[in-house]
Amino acid sequence: MAIVKVSPKFQVVIPKQVREDSGIKAGSKMDIFAYDGRIELVPIKPIKQLKASLPGLNTQIDRESDRL
Structure with missing residues (x-):
């Protein structure tokens, strides 16, 4: 488990290992x-x-039931 510190602007840095494991890149939306x-x-x-x-x-759609 990683520990992070909250900055005065309430920001945190996601640790590198967590980013890599989760596939998070710069610009990713969360x-x-x-x-x-x-x-x-x-x-x-x-x-x-x-x-x-x-x-x-x-994922098939039964078109017959849509006509009823």
Whole structure:
């Protein structure tokens, strides 16, 4: 676990190992929220990068049921 210090401007530096493990690069967008007394940062990934991330999900549309 890494420890970071909050600057006078309330900024923190994400440690290099955490950035590398999470795939965070300069300019990456993050979702931030408070949860159960802690702060969580979640990288926002482009929708194209999520393609095939849910194997077995049926993405076919049944056009017959749309006509009823």
